[in-house]
């Protein structure tokens with residue numbers, strides 16, 4: 001079977017952008033057999049109700065007592081489960097039982113209101129959350145839960161798109177590009193358009209196209225509005241990128257939502273089909289929806305303000321196909337969210353969707369869940385007093401019927417090392433007293449780079465630790481890349497780091513050129529480093545690659561001068577970051593992960609500075625002052641766009657610090 005050109009993902013596996021890409025690669029054979037049961041879209045629910053009381057094997061189905069579902073619920077929770085008819089917004093504080101409300105509401109719809117499982121669409125943000133919700137619903141209603149769609153936005157849309165692919169002139173086994181695939185495709189597109197990667201970085205184009213799709217702006221609309229040369233180039237790239245996707249029978253991650261919205265808007269009979277099918281739509285984490293997802297929910301449910309099909313002055317439908325659609329009552333929509341917990345603004349999520357729900361759905365009911373079941377009152381009061389400063393916030397006050405609890409301890413240390421030491425001492429105290437094991441303790445920090453100080457103190461005092469959802473500081477790619485430069489500067493013959501940095505950041509020394517250097521080193525029995533210097537003797541090396549290698553040799557020679565001039569580790573590191581273009585590349589990127597990478601390098605630089613200024617012990621006293629001064633100097637350097645200085649000037653500046 002021919003393989004698709006890049007590595008796509010199968011529909012159900014397609015993870016949302018915030019989940020690690022560790023799921024199995026796409027298997028076209030599997031996708032072709034995707035299990036959409038024949039009867040899934042049948043609307044003969046009366047017949048289903050008859051069968052519903054029994055399993056195929058004759059066993060009685062789980063019978064749910066509606067009254068039991070309401071037991072132990074507080075008043076607003078019960079109200080949210082019972083609510084009938086108009087759109088419902090559940091504003092649920094942390095730990096206030098929103099998952100419980102959602103799952104019990106679904107079970108109640110089946111048990112007390114005669115709703116069929118197939119009429120329910122429950123949307124969550126991550127595959128993990130969907131799995132958990134499905135499990136909790138199944139625990140309440142039994143195997144009937146299988147006929148419901150409890151899925152992420154992406155999985156639900158992929159299912160719809162595979163079914164309707166023909167209408168879109170696509171094959172139903174279309175591929176899905178993950179973000180790495182999208183970046184590779186955009187890089188190819190930019191190359192074909194002869195765009196200078198410095199001026200028009202493909203990565204930033206990928207991010208911009210993604211944002212446009214989240215705003216439902218397709219390539220044609222964008223081309224019409226592109227005004228300046230930058231926007232025009234982006235429009236060209238967007239156009240070609242979409243064409244390439246179509247040619248490959250592929251969609252990228254953001255296309256999935258946008259294409260489904262387009263499908264529902266362009267084909268009223270398709271919209272009608274899903275409107276008739278999904279009579280109950282429940283959306284979790286509504287505060288994290290972006291514009292495309294918001295519109296999707298509106299198209300599937302109908303009923304938001306200004307969403308009625310357009311009519312002519314004579315009262316006829318502008319699109320006659322919409323007449324039938326207009327007759328379908330809106331689905332019951334129930335969204336749950338908490339603007340105070342919004343975390344995805346960087347990828348287009350807009351809490352406007354939750355704040356303006358009542359405007360968008362004028363007959364909406366809002367229920368506040370404020371009773372928290374997880375924390376003590378002291379913790380809630382502390383949390384409330386932090387979040388009440390947020391602007392444009394709907395007032396909400398978390399409280400608990402539980403204990404007041406112990407006082408929260410606030411400790412102000414001199415610096416980050418003092419903080420880490422205090423925490424290590426606390427863990428020691430708790431474990432010595434038998435109150436906790438190290439694994440019972442969680443440490444939160446604001447940015448990834450901050451794990452480094454904790455890791456160092458834990459290693460020193462021998463406390464076992466695990467960095468959750470991240471990579472240990474010294475194993476992060478950017479840290480390893482930069483350390484590889486330092487290793488090569490300290491040992492020019494060290495082949496492994498040398499090969500690691502040969503084309504990092506990209507400088508036109510491809511795999512082929514590397515293989516030729518390797519062959520030269522084998523032929524002449526010289527080291528890889530020496531072979532690099534004798535690049536002209538490598539067989540078959542293209543002139544462009546040879547020049548790139550020579551430039552790399554010059555770069556290393558320049559950096560070596562910095563080392564030989566007696567500069568300390570911080571100055572050498574600064575030289576590496578600047579001269580190689582590594583930092584500039586990260587800074588010009590619009591990928592939020594690259595911002596984190598810059599922070600990690602900043603952290604690495606502060607380690608180097610600490611070492612340079614104070615390699616011995618007893619250094620803590622001066623740390624705060626030093627780190628404050630370093631921050632100032634870093635921020636000036638980090639954002640300055642001044643032309644690269646020669647190594648000599650830079651050394652002079654570094655040693656004058």
Ligand SMILES: Nc1ncnc2c1ncn2[C@@H]1O[C@H](COP(=O)(O)OP(=O)(O)OP(=O)(O)O)[C@@H](O)[C@H]1O
Pocket residue numbers: 072073074077092093094095096097098099100101373374
């Ligand atoms: N009415 C209730 N009585 C007792 N316990 C409750 C009640 N409602 C919820 N809880 C408990 O509160 C905890 C939080 O519930 P749940 O996981 O449903 O909350 P959540 O709002 O989804 O949490 P979060 O979104 O903060 O993760 C659970 O342990 C749940 O059993």
